[in-house]
Amino acid sequence: MDLATLQKISIQILSREVPxxxxxxxxxxxxxxxxxxxxxxxxxxxxxxxxxYAKSLDYPISKILYVSCDHPAMSGESLYDIxxxxxxxxxxLFIIDEIHKNEHFSKDLKAIYDVFDLQVLFSGSxxxxxxxxxxxxxxxxxxxxxxxxxLREFCELQTNQTFQSYSLExxxxxxxxxxxxxxxxxxxxxxxxxxxxxxxxxxxxxSLSDYPMKLLEVINLTIDSDLCGIYNxxxxxxxxxxxxxxxxxxxxxxxxxxxxxxxxxxxxxxTLQKYLERxxxxxxxxxxxxxxxxxxxxxxxxxxxxxxxxVVTCGNDDIGSIRESFFVSxxxxxxxxxYHDKGDFIINDNYVFxxxxxxxxxxxxxxxxxxxxxxxxxxxxxxxxxxxxLLGFLY
Numbered sequence: 001m002d003l004a005t006l007q008k009i010s011i012q013i014l015s016r017e018v019p020x021x022x023x024x025x026x027x028x029x030x031x032x033x034x035x036x037x038x039x040x041x042x043x044x045x046x047x048x049x050x051x052x053y054a055k056s057l058d059y060p061i062s063k064i065l066y067v068s069c070d071h072p073a074m075s076g077e078s079l080y081d082i083x084x085x086x087x088x089x090x091x092x093l094f095i096i097d098e099i100h101k102n103e104h105f106s107k108d109l110k111a112i113y114d115v116f117d118l119q120v121l122f123s124g125s126x127x128x129x130x131x132x133x134x135x136x137x138x139x140x141x142x143x144x145x146x147x148x149x150x151l152r153e154f155c156e157l158q159t160n161q162t163f164q165s166y167s168l169e170x171x172x173x174x175x176x177x178x179x180x181x182x183x184x185x186x187x188x189x190x191x192x193x194x195x196x197x198x199x200x201x202x203x204x205x206x207s208l209s210d211y212p213m214k215l216l217e218v219i220n221l222t223i224d225s226d227l228c229g230i231y232n233x234x235x236x237x238x239x240x241x242x243x244x245x246x247x248x249x250x251x252x253x254x255x256x257x258x259x260x261x262x263x264x265x266x267x268x269x270x271t272l273q274k275y276l277e278r279x280x281x282x283x284x285x286x287x288x289x290x291x292x293x294x295x296x297x298x299x300x301x302x303x304x305x306x307x308x309x310x311v312v313t314c315g316n317d318d319i320g321s322i323r324e325s326f327f328v329s330x331x332x333x334x335x336x337x338x339y340h341d342k343g344d345f346i347i348n349d350n351y352v353f354x355x356x357x358x359x360x361x362x363x364x365x366x367x368x369x370x371x372x373x374x375x376x377x378x379x380x381x382x383x384x385x386x387x388x389x390l391l392g393f394l395y
Contacts, residue, residue: 001077003085009073010066018051019202021157024165024395025049025146033142035113038123040146041283041305042218042226043201046123049146050095053121063092069101079108087116096122100230110137125226127281147333148306151392154199155191165395168335171386172351172372179380179390188379192389196322200308200329216312219245219284227282240265241275248285248304249314252321276302284309286328291338291346300339303328323355323376323388330391343371355388
């Protein structure tokens with residue numbers, strides 16, 4: 001183990017400028033905790049949060065060690081051995097990126113926590129299995145999940161203005177007043193349409209022309225590297241996962257059944273189910289299950305994780321699928337989302353939502369006092385009709 005080389009790499013990384021914009025999760029983390037983990041999709045901004053925190057501290061750069069487990073210098077290295085050497089030289093903060101690339105990270109983190117007076121922050125794939133890999137570690141570590149950019153965050157990046165986030169209950173009760181206040185500052189439908197095309201990942205700011213290519217790289221790396229490594233999926237089977245993404249993109253949710261998907265992918269239902277669950281864990285798709293017992297073992301609805309994935313996976317987008325993908329991506333992070341027979345979705349076993357265009361009415365929700373119509377292509381709603389874009393201000 002060559003600590004000198006790792007510290008040299010760390011100093012090079014820590015010396016770079018980092019974005020000044022802080023994602024919603026930054027203010028939610030209690031950085032007084034000794035062991036903090038951030039899970040999330042590739043490209044969501046996990047590494048940026050780690051670097052922003054490091055730069056906020058009044059530590060000499062030699063007291064901070066930043067390593068990425070996918071760097072060649074980390075091949076075969078023990079995180080515990082690195083922490084031991086770093087701590088002996090007066091280290092204070094140990095930052096570990098891409099931790100899922102290290103085979104023994106669970107036992108090493110537990111030992112580091114128990115032995116050294118060292119703060120450890122780490123990030124990893126959204127499919128990171130830390131909760132299941134070692135119960136003792138999950139009790140020690142505080143794990144946060146970082147979703148894709150919300151529409152609110154995208155608007156802040158685009159306009160350099162600050163917008164308030166709202167709870168779901170606040171939006172349901174006061175959506176007209178909230179939308180009116182936001183309309184004073186932006187044209188929400190303009191921002192929303194741009195968001196659907198390229199606003200889900202912070203790296204869109206680097207180059208809009210390169211965004212589709214970089215997003216495709218995120219998809220491929222998540223499948224070929226993250227899911228393959230974490231779940232030991234045979235490389236020959238990875239194309240089947242990419243086929244699933246194409247099918248979800250090009251087929252309306254109501255037309256996609258298990259038989260059709262199994263046939264197209266060329267695999268049995270039990271195997272397909274495993275693939276779907278792992279892609280859901282990897283933030284590539286959302287499995288929305290029904291709220292009734294009959295649907296426990298089978299996904300009622302399969303959606304791409306967020307609207308931007310439609311940009312690079314098919315050329316014939318289904319607007320209904322895109323709307324539902326947006327809805328689930330914005331609400332699913334902090335709420336329980338299920339499919340519902342008398343609407344499109346039920347949230348937290350309480351609120352039923354029907355999603356559609358501007359002309360969508362509440363006929364299907366008649367008599368449900370907790371039923372709401374979510375309309376696309378409208379700036380402001382009325383009564384139980386809520387603009388779809390406004391649900392992007394939940395975080």
